Amino acid sequence: MRLSSKKFLDYFTNPHSTEEMPVIDRHVMKKKKFYLYKKGVVLCLITIIQRKCDKIVMKKQENDEQMEKKFAIVKNGAKMEEKAKDTMGGGRMQYEGQICRAPMERGSYMLPVAVGCSYNACKFCTLFKHLQYRELPIAQIEEELQRVKGLNGRPRRVFLGDGNAFGMKTERLLKILKLVREYFPDVAEVNMDATVTNIQEKSDVELKKLWEAGVRHLYLGIESGLPDVLEWMHKDHTLEEAYTAIDRIKRAGMIYDAHIMTGVAGRGRGTENAEKTAEFLNVTRPRHVINFSMFLHQEAPLYRDIEQGNFLPADELENLLEEKCLLEHLQVDGLKYDGFHDFVQFRVRGTFPEDREKMLRKVEEAIEKNKKEKPVFAVI
Numbered sequence: 591m592r593l594s595s596k597k598f599l600d601y602f603t604n605p606h607s608t609e610e611m612p613v614i615d616r617h618v619m620k621k622k623k624f625y626l627y628k629k630g631v632v633l634c635l636i637t638i639i640q641r642k643c644d645k646i647v648m649k650k651q652e653n654d655e656q657m658e659k660k661f662a663i664v665k666n667g668a669k670m671e672e673k674a675k676d677t678m679g680g681g682r683m684q685y686e687g688q689i690c691r692a693p694m695e696r697g698s699y700m701l702p703v704a705v706g707c708s709y710n711a712c713k714f715c716t717l718f719k720h721l722q723y724r725e726l727p728i729a730q731i732e733e734e735l736q737r738v739k740g741l742n743g744r745p746r747r748v749f750l751g752d753g754n755a756f757g758m759k760t761e762r763l764l765k766i767l768k769l770v771r772e773y774f775p776d777v778a779e780v781n782m783d784a785t786v787t788n789i790q791e792k793s794d795v796e797l798k799k800l801w802e803a804g805v806r807h808l809y810l811g812i813e814s815g816l817p818d819v820l821e822w823m824h825k826d827h828t829l830e831e832a833y834t835a836i837d838r839i840k841r842a843g844m845i846y847d848a849h850i851m852t853g854v855a856g857r858g859r860g861t862e863n864a865e866k867t868a869e870f871l872n873v874t875r876p877r878h879v880i881n882f883s884m885f886l887h888q889e890a891p892l893y894r895d896i897e898q899g900n901f902l903p904a905d906e907l908e909n910l911l912e913e914k915c916l917l918e919h920l921q922v923d924g925l926k927y928d929g930f931h932d933f934v935q936f937r938v939r940g941t942f943p944e945d946r947e948k949m950l951r952k953v954e955e956a957i958e959k960n961k962k963e964k965p966v967f968a969v970i
């Protein structure tokens with residue numbers, strides 16, 4: 591008796607099978623064995639492929655979660671929650687993207703006035719790459735102010751989001767500042783991020799008007815004191831342009847704060863970058879320096895350069911050595927420094943000159959500790 595493959599399998603695998611015992615000649619047995627072998631191989635292959643796919647999906651999810659966590663807790667210095675809670679003690683504001691602001695703005699009331707960054711071209715930055723830049727309607731901004739007022743909010747400091755709020759037309763900015771004053775007459779200062787180009791696009795008269803309307807701190811992404819690094823990273827300014835723009839906002843009464851990035855010059859150039867960045871900061875004299883230290887996501891255009899061998903990243907140990915050199919060279923009395931290193935979970939902060947030695951000792955300790963570790967790169 592010859593059985594179909596199904597019945598054949600049933601007979602040998604099912605103890606309750608009602609099939610009669612098959613007559614198995616050698617030829618049939620060979621065929622069945624080959625069939626079972628083929629089936630086994632196919633099942634194995636399917637399982638292997640499925641596991642591989644699962645691993646890829648899980649790795650991507652892990653990367654995304656890690657990125658959000660890093661940006662939220664370490665890089666931004668300010669805490670980000672999935673649905674950002676406002677700082678007025680209740681309620682939720684409408685917010686798109688990742689909240690990114692200097693740690694000293696942590697206690698400010700964050701008022702979103704735009705989504706994304708109008709420049710969005712810096713090679714290392716993925717903060718707003720997924721967002722189409724747009725300005726929020728004035729009505730929506732006013733609704734948010736009403737909401738916070740309704741919660742009895744009485745902010746003293748306001749931070750306008752997002753990426754480069756100072757890039758908006760002066761007329762629109764003045765309208766927003768007027769609204770802020772109407773709702774919250776006690777507001778002492780309105781601060782925001784800016785690029786050098788944003789400043790260049792405004793006349794001295796406009797800068798003065800904005801200061802009169804309440805603008806105080808402008809946080810500029812200076813990143814490096816090396817001209818070739820600025821060009822390579824697609825920053826929107828040269829050092830000369832930055833010198834001029836900073837001088838102009840200061841003359842208008844505004845306070846300039848600098849974001850910089852150790853590691854931005856790549857492997858082997860840490861000392862050179864530290865010296866030149868310190869030189870720039872010693873001349874321009876910011877109130878705050880925030881060192882975000884190079885932190886890269888694989889989606890960043892710079893990551894392609896790393897893959898193609900066009901850019902060699904510095905490891906965290908070199909970044910710490912660079913930071914030490916920077917702290918040794920900074921000569922700005924009253925400057926408040928805050929430096930983060932994401933992957934080695936290290937932060938150093940203090941005021942110059944009184945905290946210089948204390949900060950140096952802390953960095954030296956971190957250097958000694960990291961010398962014993964394997965090289966770590968802040969890439970996720």
Ligand code: SF4
Nearest residue numbers: 707710711712715753
């Ligand atoms: S200007 Fe700032 S937010 Fe915009 S792309 Fe450059 S680093 Fe990112």
